[in-house]
Amino acid sequence: MTHDSATAHHEAPTRPEHHGGHGGHEHHGGHGDHVGQFRRLFWIMLVLAVPVVGFNDMFAELLGYSLPDAVWVWWVSPVLGTIVYLWGGRPFLTAGLGEARTRQPGMMLLIALAITVAFIASWGATLRVLDHELNFWWELALLVVIMLLGHWIEMRSLAQTTSALDSLAALLPDEAEKLDGAEIVAVAPDELKVGDVVIVRPGSSVPADGRITEGSASMDESMITGESQPVRREIGEQVVAGTIATDSGLRVEVTATGEDTSLAGIQKLVSDAQGSSSRAQRLADKAAAWLFWFALGAAVITAILWSLAGLPDAAVIRTITVLVIACPHALGLAIPLVVSIATERAARGGVLVKDRLALESMRTVDTVVFDKTGTLTKGEPTVTAVEPHDGRTEEDVLALAAAAESGSEHPLARAILGAVQNRQIQVPTAHDFSSSPAVGVRAEVNGSVIEVGGPHLLAQHEVDELAVARTWREEGAIILHILAEGEVIGALRLADEVRSESRDAVDALHARAIQVVMITGDARAVAETVAAELDIDRVFAGVRPEDKARKVAELQQEGRRVAMVGDGVNDAPALAQADVGIAIGAGTDVAIGSAGVILASSDPRSVLSVIDLSRATYRKMKQNLWWAAGYNLISVPLAAGMLAPIGFVLPMSVGALLMSASTVVVALNAQTLRRLDLSPGGRS
CATH class of the missing domain: 3.40.1110.10 (Calcium-transporting ATPase, cytoplasmic domain N)
Structure with a gap:
């Protein structure tokens, strides 16, 4: 940057605002579809489950009330229960079949197995082919409703709140002014061809990469390069699509359009990094996979041992009971409920969690990379x-x-x-x-x-x-x-x-043994001055957008777990590349679209709130997983009849009550997250 360029003045600068109303974005893509699907199914199945449970004789016997003596009462649970199984259970049956085909059993296959066994056993009991004790209609209905609730909550927490690529495209003007002989013709930017000459008026953005043929202007390139001050561009110099001529008009000959522009290159970097960062294995899926094999193994052993004992009827009852009891009611809520409460609590504290995996990863971060312009500085x-x-x-x-x-x-x-x-x-x-x-x-x-x-x-x-x-x-x-x-x-x-809060944030991170790195498109002298003032550990200066992502990758190659904090388009690839991308909420939609966590304020101390939230959330997840899985580890052997030699076999009704109690405990434990203080002020 030259000081000449810094002095360029203009009369009426304008700058597109791309950062308003992040909270109001619609959900995009498949996540949004799943949110609506599970929400609708949950409410419909809840309505159907009420009569299934209420008119089920096993449930009535369990609670000690009597049902009307009429034939139709006998068929309410089987008929509505079948609808619940086929309609409400369809997402789990389909996903479970997919897990079976890929030979990667997890929670969906376990749920599908449990509701299918409960469905078949219940019809067997209804038609008096199997023992009446195997009438699981009420348990089947509750199982489907609870799982739909859990997956609705999970899908809602996973749903994207903005589209990074749409926001990148929004940097381009809606139309370009192309010179056609002596006339000026308005065309869409994607209609421009290499060699066309366009007029860029003061305060307008450049529609395509090009070379200045007439005029000179101070270009606001901060959204693309990270340079905090306007850069003077003269005749013969290149300008980039999306940058803004702040003070003077230009004539620009187009040198690149569409996928060949710098902006499109950034789009591809963001897209690639987002795709590569979404393959992390979920903790609950791992637990469900182990639980699947545990339940299946327990069922097989139960069938063999009871058959060898000469009790084939008991073998059928115990085996089916084991498979139904093994279904993870509490496990289905353990993770999504914690995440839902954590994200709600975070939002109240000015931290918007968009990616659950990013929230889980934040607890392991040992290096925080801050963009300078607009993040550590104003x-x-x-x-x-x-x-x-x-x-x-x-x-x-x-x-x-x-x-x-x-x-x-x-x-x-x-x-x-x-x-x-x-x-x-x-x-x-x-x-x-x-x-x-x-x-x-x-x-x-x-x-x-x-x-x-x-x-x-x-x-x-x-x-x-x-x-x-x-x-x-x-x-x-x-x-x-x-x-x-x-x-x-x-x-x-x-x-x-420099923001007054930046020093507090850096000191607090150092107190937690976390290395602080600053990355900027600004010149080395500017960067070193800020770094010295804030006592920052490492500085990367003069870094262009594609190199920002590469610098983050270099830190990762050193074995570091990296969180990147930024607010501009130039930060988007790095935000997507980092283990955790954190966008300052005052920044652009594209930065927010590339990040997993968004800070609603511009206070860098809020990064500490994310760390605290991540650690507390992970702690609750572990507690809930142990409680949910622990219930299964204890109840499944008891349902199988492990203590039968001393005269105790876990009744199905008691197992069902314990299952419900486990779900309640998991839900109450998740509620304790609401007490977490996420206010950034006063942290050290």
């Missing part, structure tokens, strides 16, 4: 020092600079006016305002011509910069000089202001 220039000259005071210099800049909407002008406002300095009235790109601004203030600008302004008047400018330049700061009647009266140091 992403906008601020006056950090004033150097008066020629007998002037700081207040005089600032007041005159602000007066001259009052007619400009440039980010540097806003920074100067903000500094004056913070210091409560009175600004005199200015007249005859004018601005010159790459030079500065000029206005008449109190009868004197006041000019504010960079090196080109000093060169025009053949005056030297102040001595302090060299030190400021080494620190990567933006330097503006103020001239009165052609003589230097002072200089301003402007830099991207």
Whole structure:
């Protein structure tokens, strides 16, 4: 970045806002379809399950109430129970069949096996082919309803809240202005061809990669490159699709369109990284796989031992009871219920969890990579020092600079006016305002011509910069000089202001033995200044978008578990590449689409909230899994008749009650997550 480029001013900059209303996005893709499917099925099956359970004689006998003495009562449970099995159980039967075909048994196959055995056994009992004790209609109905509830909650927690690739496409203008001879024709960006010449007006975004053929402008490339300040682009230089001409109009010859543009390259990086990071094995699936073989083995052993004991009827009853009791009621809720409560609790604390796997992974992170611009810093220039000259005071210099800049909407002008406002300095009235790109601004203030600008302004008047400018330049700061009647009266140091919370966040991460890395598209001098101020461990400066993802991959190759925190399009591939991608909520939709966790505020201390939430959530998951699986590990052998030699066999009704009790315990344990304090303030 040159200081010339930093001084370029413009009259009416505009910038597309892509970050509003993240919470209101619709679910996309298959996840959203599954959410609706399980939600509808749950409510329908719940309505059907009420009469199935209420009119079931086994359930009535269990609770001690009597049913009407009528023939139709006898058929309510079988008829509605069959509908529940075929309709409500279809997702589990289909998924279970898929697990069987791939020879990867898990929870779905276990559920499918249990409801199928319960269905067949219940019809056998209804038709008096099997023992009446095997009437499981009420258990079948509750099993399907509880599993639908669990999977509805799980699908809802997994559903994507935004589309990264759609947001990338949104950086392009809706239409481009193409030169067709002497006429200007409005066309869609995807209709442009290499060699076309387009007009880019001040404040508009470039529709395709190209080369400037006429004009020059300060380009806001922060969304693509991460460079925090506008970069001056002249005739012959390349501009990238999605970047914004902040101050002047351009004519650009298109050199790349569609999939060949830099923006499309970033899209592909995001897509590839997202696809490669979604193959992690779920903890509950592992438990269900082990439980499947445990239940199947227990059922086979039960059938053999009872048959060898000369009790074939008991062998059938015990074997079927084992398979039904082994179905993971509590296990089906153990993970999704914890995740649902954790994500709800997180949202109240300003942490939006979009990817459950990211939340689980955060507890193991040992390296946090922060993007600089807009994450550790505010992403906008601020006056950090004033150097008066020629007998002037700081207040005089600032007041005159602000007066001259009052007619400009440039980010540097806003920074100067903000500094004056913070210091409560009175600004005199200015007249005859004018601005010159790459030079500065000029206005008449109190009868004197006041000019504010960079090196080109000093060169025009053949005056030297102040001595302090060299030190400021080494620190990567933006330097503006103020001239009165052609003589230097002072200089301003402007830099991207570091957030006050950033130091607390870095210190707190160090206290947890977590390495802090900063990555930025800014120059080395700028990056080193921020790193020194915050005591950051490692710095990657001057890094382009494709290299950001590569830097994260390098850290991973060192054996580190990496969380990436960023807010721009340039961060999207790195967010997707990292073990955990964390997007600052004030950033772009594409960053949010690529991340697994979104911080609703711009407070970097919220990263600590994610770590605490991850650890607490994982702890609850383990507790729930042990409780849910523990119930099966104990009840299955008892249902099989392990204690039959001493006269105890677990009755089916008692097993069913214990199963329900296990589900309640799991649900209550998950509720304790609501007490977790996720407020970022005061952490250390």
